[in-house]
Amino acid sequence: MVGSGRHQPVVAVLSPHWGLGTERGTITRQVAGALACSSEVHVITPTGTAPGTRQDGVFTVHRLGRGDLGPAELRRDLLLTAVAASAGPGQRSDSPDLGRLLDRGLVDPWTAGTEVLGGLRPDVIVLADHRAVGALSAVDRYDPDAPVVLLALAGGDGHLSFPHFDPVVERAGPVLAVTETERRSVADRIGSDADVHRIGAPLAANASVRSEPNPWVGDTGYVLVLTDRGSEDSHVQNELARLIRMRFSDRPVGITHRDGFVAWHEGRAHSGWPVERSSDLARLMAFAAVTVDLRQPELYGRSAVESLLYGTPIVVADDSRSREHAQRGRGGLWFADPAELLWCIDSLLDEATNDVMGAQGRTYAEDEYGSTDRFIDRVTAACGLDVDDIPVVIRVSTPA
Amino acid sequence: MGPTPIDPEELLQRIRSEHRTLRWQPLAPDPVRPGSDGEQIRSEESLTYLHRNWMLPDTYEEPGRAGLRSKASARMGSFVYRVLGPYLRAERELLAHMVRVNDAQEKRCDELTNRIQELRHQVADRQVAEARNQAELAVWLHQALADRDDGNDATHATHATDDPS
Numbered sequence: 001m002v003g004s005g006r007h008q009p010v011v012a013v014l015s016p017h018w019g020l021g022t023e024r025g026t027i028t029r030q031v032a033g034a035l036a037c038s039s040e041v042h043v044i045t046p047t048g049t050a051p052g053t054r055q056d057g058v059f060t061v062h063r064l065g066r067g068d069l070g071p072a073e074l075r076r077d078l079l080l081t082a083v084a085a086s087a088g089p090g091q092r093s094d095s096p097d098l099g100r101l102l103d104r105g106l107v108d109p110w111t112a113g114t115e116v117l118g119g120l121r122p123d124v125i126v127l128a129d130h131r132a133v134g135a136l137s138a139v140d141r142y143d144p145d146a147p148v149v150l151l152a153l154a155g156g157d158g159h160l161s162f163p164h165f166d167p168v169v170e171r172a173g174p175v176l177a178v179t180e181t182e183r184r185s186v187a188d189r190i191g192s193d194a195d196v197h198r199i200g201a202p203l204a205a206n207a208s209v210r211s212e213p214n215p216w217v218g219d220t221g222y223v224l225v226l227t228d229r230g231s232e233d234s235h236v237q238n239e240l241a242r243l244i245r246m247r248f249s250d251r252p253v254g255i256t257h258r259d260g261f262v263a264w265h266e267g268r269a270h271s272g273w274p275v276e277r278s279s280d281l282a283r284l285m286a287f288a289a290v291t292v293d294l295r296q297p298e299l300y301g302r303s304a305v306e307s308l309l310y311g312t313p314i315v316v317a318d319d320s321r322s323r324e325h326a327q328r329g330r331g332g333l334w335f336a337d338p339a340e341l342l343w344c345i346d347s348l349l350d351e352a353t354n355d356v357m358g359a360q361g362r363t364y365a366e367d368e369y370g371s372t373d374r375f376i377d378r379v380t381a382a383c384g385l386d387v388d389d390i391p392v393v394i395r396v397s398t399p400a
Numbered sequence: 401m402g403p404t405p406i407d408p409e410e411l412l413q414r415i416r417s418e419h420r421t422l423r424w425q426p427l428a429p430d431p432v433r434p435g436s437d438g439e440q441i442r443s444e445e446s447l448t449y450l451h452r453n454w455m456l457p458d459t460y461e462e463p464g465r466a467g468l469r470s471k472a473s474a475r476m477g478s479f480v481y482r483v484l485g486p487y488l489r490a491e492r493e494l495l496a497h498m499v500r501v502n503d504a505q506e507k508r509c510d511e512l513t514n515r516i517q518e519l520r521h522q523v524a525d526r527q528v529a530e531a532r533n534q535a536e537l538a539v540w541l542h543q544a545l546a547d548r549d550d551g552n553d554a555t556h557a558t559h560a561t562d563d564p565s
Contacts, residue, residue, distance in 0.1 A: 247535035249528045266528045330408050333415075337546065339539035343415045356406045 009039040009385060012120055014113060014135040015128035016069055016106075018045040018061060023299040024153045027178055027201055028128045031151055032059060034202075034379035035126070038389040044116050046109035046134070064112045072105030076131075080159055094163035102164055106134050113138035122146075124383055127168065129153045130160055130186075136168050149383045150175045152186050155299045156321045160189055174382050178300045181324045197382035200368050201300065202375040205309040209283040214254070216263040216272045217284070222252035223345060224288035224312075226303060228295045231257040237294040240341060244292065247342050248349075254284060286310040290332075290348045292341070297321045305369050308332075308361035313354060315344045329368070331361020419543070427533050447506060454499045455492065 013032045019025050032041050036058040043056070048063030055061070079101055117125070117138065127135050128151045139146055150172030154160040160169075169175065169189055175196045177183035187193030213219040225244055227237040238257075245253040245264040252265040261272040261284075275281050281303065285291050291307035292315045301322030304314045308325060314332035316322040326332035333344035348354055380387050481488075 243535055243538070246531040247539075249532050267524060267531065326408060330406065333408055333412055337542065339419070339543040340412075340416070342535070342539050343419055344412070347411060347415055352403070353406060353411070356403050357408070359403075360405065 006040075006123075008389070009123040010120055011035045011039045011041045011124045011126060011383070011385075012117060012122035013041060013043045013126045013128060014110075014132065014138065015043060015045050016073070016132060016135070017047060018043055018056075018063075023297060023302055024129065024155070026302075027153070027299065028151060030202055030375070031126070031128075031176065031199070031379050034376040035124075035383060035385070037376050037391070038380055038385050038387075039123070042116075042120050042122065044113050044135075044138075046113070051112065062116045064109060064116075066109035066112075069106060069109060075104070076102050076106060077157070077159075080157070080162060083162075084158055094166075099164050103133055107137055108134070110134035110138040114141040117142040117146075124149055124385070126151055126383070127172065130168050131165050132168055133165065136171055140171075147384070148172045152177050152182060153299060154182050154185055156296060156319070160185055174384065176379065176382055179321065179324050180328060181321060182300070197378065199378045199382060200375055201302070201305075202372040203302065203305055203309060203365070203369045204372070205286075205306070205370070206279060206282050209279060209286045209310075212283060213287045214261075214272075214280070214284050216261060216270055217252045217254045217287070219287045220252045221289040222254050222263075222287070223248055223349075224284050224291045225253060225255045226291065226293045226295055227255065227257055229257060230259045231255075231262060232259075240294055240338060243338055243342065244345065248345065251289075251349075254288070256281070256284070282306060282310070285312050288312050289354060290315060290345055292316075292345060293320070293322055295320075301325060304332075305365050308365035309370060311358040311362045313348045313357040313361055315341065315348065325361070325364070329361050329364030331357055331364055419540070420547075427529055447502065450499050450502065454495045 011032075013028070013035070015028050017025055018029070020029060032043060035041050041059050043059050043061045044064070045061065046064040046066040046069060048065045049067065051063060051065035053060060053062050079098075083098070113135065125139055125146055126149045127139070129135075130150060130152045136148075139148060148171055150169060152160070152169070152175050154177070159165065166189070169186065173195060175186050175190075176199050177186055177196060178199060178201055180198055183193070183196050183198045187196045190196070217224075223244060225241045227235075227241055229235045229237050231238070241255045245255065249264070249266055252263055255262045255264065256275045258274065260274050263270045263272070275284065285303070285307040288307075289312070291304070291312050293301065293304050293307075294317070295303075296317070297304070297320060299321065301316070301320065301324075304316060304322035304325045307314050308329060308331040314322065314326055316326055316332065316334050318334040318336045320334070323334045326334050333348065335341040335344050348357060376390060377387050380390060
């Protein structure tokens with residue numbers, strides 16, 4: 001695997017974005033970090049105001065300086081949503097016209113990536129995102145036979161079902177998926193699950209949050225409702241949140257909105273600042289009786305897993321990516337309509353049920369997401385690198 | 401032996417089947433609770449002053465100083481007090497009644513204040529309970545409506561299949 005004249009493999013990660021703040025961005029960086037334990041990792045991204053190379057921690061980041069791809073990606077996503085609304089998953093043709101529209105502004109920015117790859121001569125190329133048609137074209141121009149690993153990042157948006165992105169999935173050798181749901185959807189798409197690997201994500205419960213409950217709801221066994229809408233928005237998430245606080249008005253209900261946190265109890269509301277820091281959200285989840293996540297997670301539902309890590313059962317929508325954690329992890333329930341939402345919460349507020357499902361969920365979350373070492377091993381092995389090359393000093397705990 | 405594991409799919413099926421039947425009914429009116437002895441307003445400064453100072457003196461008190469001028473003044477005072485005595489006693493009775501009336505009104509005010517506070521709590525509790533009950537009815541109706549629509553769809557589908565044309 002190691003190229004001649006090198007003491008460790010060189011890995012090139014081609015990602016349309018490089019930064020935290022989204023589940024896709026975070027998992028891309030975490031995978032790159034796992035690979036950096038045993039190899040030299042170069043990140044190539046078309047973003048940036050000017051071409052340049054700089055060091056970012058253990059990564060060498062090559063920015064191609066083609067500005068923000070956001071508007072072009074938004075146009076592509078809107079187009080995909082419109083097509084999805086008019087044609088079922090099996091009826092979506094891959095016409096050249098549609099392809100040109102989808103790729104507009106997303107392929108050209110990668111042109112200079114071929115040159116960077118030529119200079120690096122990577123042993124492994126990781127494509128981040130199954131929609132990275134532009135990145136694939138840069139790789140193919142460099143070497144059509146170069147070994148490619150795909151970090152699928154296939155969310156609940158259904159974009160994986162568009163034939164336009166099949167070349168990216170088919171070109172890859174190993175495919176990395178974060179959850180079992182994602183792994184199965186990729187395997188279904190390519191007709192084989194032989195080289196599709198579930199890698200999970202490295203998350204850890206922050207023990208210090210247990211020492212300080214949120215002052216608005218305290219440690220009162222409240223229902224925590226997560227939304228990503230403004231408190232005044234007319235949206236189904238707010239309607240469901242209103243139903244929950246009416247139905248469970250005899251106990252505190254904390255609702256996170258984009259513009260603030262509201263604690264309801266017996267018909268009275270106390271408003272607080274928006275929950276922006278992850279430690280504040282962790283504090284809320286650690287002391288809640290149930291976490292109800294009304295949002296649609298981008299990729300795998302990080303908040304739901306974190307709630308399980310604190311032993312708090314979850315209630316999520318049945319079409320949410322977080323459902324896997326409730327169903328496979330046996331750490332909560334999922335609802336198809338408002339009635340089921342209330343019944344699920346009611347059931348989980350039963351102390352005996354709450355205790356058992358909280359414990360089941362925590363075991364699942366710790367096994368699947370709670371170990372950084374296991375995550376590094378899974379990513380390293382799936383990419384065809386040698387796990388034994390990972391220095392022991394990097395590991396959080398020495399393996400038994 | 402630890403607690404029995406729970407399979408969420410089985411639990412969900414059980415929840416769904418349990419809630420198919422209507423278990424909702426309007427809330428019965430709450431019994432009216434007797435008012436409690438809450439805080440009172442007896443600490444009001446003016447009321448305390450009235451209680452301490454309403455009583456006029458029963459007799460004229462001589463100043464007890466020596467000298468001709470003082471004696472003349474005492475005799476004059478005693479005379480005036482004797483002449484005005486009936487009026488002063490009537491005034492004293494009037495003031496006593498006024499203070500008693502004031503006292504009774506203050507007591508009644510306290511009772512009413514406490515009663516209002518009690519009622520406010522009762523109304524809030526009732527609103528909370530009503531909201532909860534209405535939410536339960538709303539979700540049951542939502543579910544029942546969905547079931548009925550599904551039934552209608554199935555009926556239509558059956559009829560469409562049966563239709564020989």
